Amino acid sequence: MPYEVQGVIARGKGQEVSLETVIVPDPGPGEAVVNVQACGVCHTDLHYREGGINDDFPFLLGHEAAGVVEAVGDGVTGLEPGDFVILNWRAVCGQCRACLRGRPWYCFNTHNAAQKMTLADGTELSPALGIGAFLEKTLVAAGQCTKVSAEAPAQVAGLLGCGVMAGIGAAINTGGVTRGDSVAVIGCGGVGDAAILGAQLAGAAKIIAVDVDDRKLEWARGFGATDTVNSRESDPVEAIRDLTGGFGADVVIEAVGRPETYKQAFYARDLAGTVVLVGVPTPEMTLELPLLDVFGRGGALKSSWYGDCLPSRDFPMLIDLFLQHRLPLDKFVSETIGLDQVEEAFAKMHRGEVLRSVVVF
Structure with missing residues (x-):
């Protein structure tokens, strides 16, 4: 059965975001549904809202996230319900010319979910960076899930999903x-x-x-x-x-x-x-x-782009350094907020008052 959750939507250039009902399909082949536990408010989300990326409105914002796998679709290996993951927007294909030359951080064919999340009226949403994580559950390609130690707090781990890793x-x-x-x-x-x-x-x-x-x-x-x-x-x-x-x-x-x-x-x-x-x-x-x-x-x-990272290599290493008290990732978290405070977080970001506001579910 599809999931019905509340998500942060940017409907038009420069418009304030709104909290609306989003329909999240069951995962299809090669896909996963993730219970989002935390998602950072990144400047790239504001770029989307301002039309600075493209004009494929409406956008489902949020992409700097960590959570627990809820379900996986057919053909998914190496990932199962209960895994703690950081979501990434570089799900390498393994077959393009960059991957075959041993440079997967330049992958030209990164994967996103084939199905679309929609509004309640059926309007298809464009997920920010192919993720869309300002909601309790999101649909992604299984390759966008990078397993890391569950000992790391989600509000810290999720930051590697974009800005801190970059x-x-x-x-x-x-x-x-x-x-x-x-x-x-x-x-x-x-x-x-x-x-x-x-x-x-x-x-x-x-x-x-x-x-x-x-x-x-x-x-x-x-x-x-x-x-x-x-x-x-x-x-x-x-x-x-x-x-x-x-x-x-x-x-x-x-x-x-x-x-x-x-x-x-x-x-x-x-x-x-x-x-x-x-x-x-x-x-x-x-x-x-x-x-x-x-x-x-x-x-x-x-x-x-993305710090030329390879998520499968870099995310677990950096989380391990954090757990060893050698990398103070927690210092980036200025505040934790609710899903209905994203617009206010954009304003704080614009005024330079925070490094990261993090939505915690």
């Missing part, structure tokens, strides 16, 4: 931060602070946090930043160069997703340094750089 992975996987590196992170929200944490975990010697908000810079210090720069008060490029002996940082991570901050990242890196874009731009944004500057600086310009 930031940690941007530093370690994409940026290749290693022992002794200098790292600058521009934008110290949840993703930026996760990048700082990842750089610290990788052994970076100097980690420079850049933001316009002193409160966020103080948070950044709590995640391992050795230096902070308020870019309202000083030129961040000059400040980063001053803090790195005049050379620029080995790795600069742009966690805002705007042309002006990307240019700062580009010019703040060392001559052969790496720029990592993990902030999410909107469709209308464009970037203009002198081609000679691109040619003359060497190094690498990279984009990081």
